[in-house]
Amino acid sequence: MANRNEPCLIPELFEALQKEQLAFFSTVDAETGAPFMNAVSWVYALNDETLRIAVDSRSKIIDNIVENPLVSLAVFAAQSTYTISGTARLVSSQLKDVPLKASVIEMTIAGVRDVMFYGSKIAVEPSYEKTYDLQAAQKLDAQIMEALKREKI
Template sequence: MAKVLDRLQQELIDSLQGEKIVSLITTDKDTNKPNLSIVSWLVAHQDGKTIKFALGHNAESAFNIMENSNLILGVYGADSCYSINGKGTVSDVITKSMKYRVVTVAIDSVEDVMFYGGKLTKEPEYVKTYDEELAKKLDSEVYELLK
């Protein structure tokens, strides 16, 4: 059985400094079933106990977290896959070039969930398919909010 920690280790903190594909699992506020979404605007703080990520102001996940703060982040990084359990709090709407909400996660536990004998050799990659200048502007605004 994998060791469960109460905080992120430094290698994972370093890995979670933005532009990552991270799975977000919340509890659907209407059906009470698991709800999966993907986030990429994400920053782990140096205390190892806090992660912040940004969502659009009307994101279903934000409303789910407001109803039930328990969540899981599925993370690829530091040569493995991790399940980060925590409780999220959702900010009021923040208006910049677009409207955002910032979710602050207080980490309860971190578990390496990679199967026995496995090691992650390459992390998932993605490209932004909208205007490059707008992407830079939005990224700059969001990371200012998260740090």
């Protein structure tokens, strides 16, 4: 299924992005014009054409998006690797009821592409562990993901 191109999220990707998911978010560096990539996990598919991503309000990602809204997100799901491209805008600089100063970016999807190399599949999706207080991490993750799901932010 390599190089499959779609105008919006396919059902498997939409489902994967209903929960916290490791992804790599790329913007254009506002100072240098070079690609700028960050690992993110607070990603939520609002619908098949819109993603919401929460980041620390001090993140350079925000300055980059203000300067140039073109972005992409790389995700491992459904035994493959996908890049989701589109435009982004800051929709909130502070989430209510969340103790961390987090901002929300909304991404309008322009295209989705399966970029896994020919004749291969992801055997085991990447995973990660929180390295700070697990109970506090779970609480914060739940608060942020719930906030991303709200119709109005």
